[in-house]
Amino acid sequence: MKSTQYSDKVLDHFRNPRNVGEIEDADGVGKVGNPVCGDLMWIYIKVGKNDKGEEIIDDIKFKTFGCGSAVSTSSMVTEMAKGMTLDKAYEISRQDVAEELDGLPPIKMHCSNLAADALKAAIDNYRTGATPEIEIATSCQLDVRVILGVDEFVGKGVYKEIPKNLEELRDKRIVVSDSGDESLELAIKLTEYTGRVIVVTSAKSIPGTVELRKKLKHSDIKILQQSEIIEIKGELDEVEKIVIHDFDEDEQYELFVDAVILLDYRG
């Protein structure tokens, strides 16, 4: 899918959003947003009970400030959650919302798809009974990011923790997502096993402590600054390519790789 191309379903929800508005005597309010990316999303829920006595979402409304996919995902998540038990609604993931909308352009996955988070925040708010506050995601690149395909390729080239036997990465093309010094140290270590290590970092300059920066500079590691991985692809049940978003140039491109290391990935 092109970065600017939306599915018919996304466009439908954008043109005719469902459940827009506020609930004045709401039981829970979830407010999330990301001032950097320009998306703010508020979700209101009214909690009731079903026949079995389980707590369900009786009514739900939203208000969103943001781009097309931000509006559509909010609309979709309210439609999905309405009538659901709280427990089930709490499980709705960003991926579920995107899938329900027949997919989102990869570039829109990470910044705009806050709807599931807002719903969770509303349920949390109801359960804890606290006053709702805007939960501000610290950065577009780190906390809100979702990398498409991660779950599909864990064990097939995607590593969420340091591989026990680095030997299995010999001569591979390895991409390490910068999640702090541990990941950078691993990248440096990996140069003993292969000639091709790439570090993807959201930082504007070479990341790490003074000592690590020095080591990185003198290594053959390729550092992609102001970049993030947005998708992992592969046809043969194995990682083959990643899609990288360069947010300085605001462009996306593919890169052929064999292994992707995401030490701090929670998406």
Add this chain to the structure above:
Amino acid sequence: MSIYLDNQAAKPVDKRVVTEMLDYFNDKFANPASLHCDGDIATDILEKARKTVASFVNAPNSSDIIFTSGATESNNLALIGAANFYKRKGNHIIISEIEHISILNIAKYLEKEGFKVSRVPVDRFGIVRVDKLEKLITDKTILVSISMASNEVGSLQPIEEISKITSERKILFHSDAVASESVIPIDVQKVPIDLISLSANDVYGPRGVGALYIKKGVRLNPIIIGGGQERGFRSGSENIPGIVGFAKATEILKQEMESEAKRLKILRDRLIKQVLETIPKSHLNGHPEKRLPNNAHFRFDYIEGESLILTLKEHNIAAATGSACSSKTLEASHTLIAMGLLHEEAHGSLLISLGRTTQEKDIDKLLEILPDAVKRLRKLSPLTPPDLLKEYNEVKE
């Protein structure tokens, strides 16, 4: 005449070949199809040439060789001919991500015609992943086409392994041998391949001639229809002078290939060693050992390949960057991208391909010019990091 280090793009015709060809433009000019004596003589000449080229690949029968107008035509005949003949058996074709542009574009054409094409990925050295190739095979697969070596980075492909798989699975195996035929011997009786594309120019013969080796029993639909020459596989009156030149070129090369490949490898190894030693942030693309003995493919961080070629041109050195076509399409080489290089890295590449005319002094000259050429461009480049610039400036003082 410049220092010519672009033998992957074109090779000079051997003078012995030119001499051999001259007779066949006016003294012995007849058409082999004619029934008169002159025609008979032409037939003999044609069949003798066929036998010589057949022995170049150790084909069991001389009739296994079909002459064409060049390797592009051979590739077209092999892929389109096989696809159309065997389409009732299946519609799936496998090529690699790093094939020559002619194979890539034929594959695209076949896709439009309704065939399904899979492209096998390569590793970071530009070598086809046989494990992945095997996984791509389905019961609809009719043809696998993988070149003997990458025409850009020179990586030698696992042809023997692939041929084992294709023989077992009873799938046709085609290989484009153009990049390797001057330095790597072909023996179809040792490594079973069904179809091999050859070019006369790449064995120091004339351009406009090529051949397709077709294993006995393999059927193809012709793509050029006419008088039924070349056993109906390829119509059109045979290019006798060209074919004679092609045969002569293979005859010479058969004698000289082994020693020549050794000679080129020594020159090439020295070039690689010294470039990597003397130029900071320089890299060798492709495999350090499993590569054509006449190929060196570098990349230099922070600079762009075309400006490097222009700089070398000023010093009368002829070389190539990225792919031979890169200057036309302005696209980074598909081979380098498939190997996992970033666009900016692919653009900073330099292909040096050695050949029969390459002498030690040519390599010396290149080694003298290249470090300064790279340095000059790096000083202009906004990407060059300050400490490298500082290093450069200090050396100058």
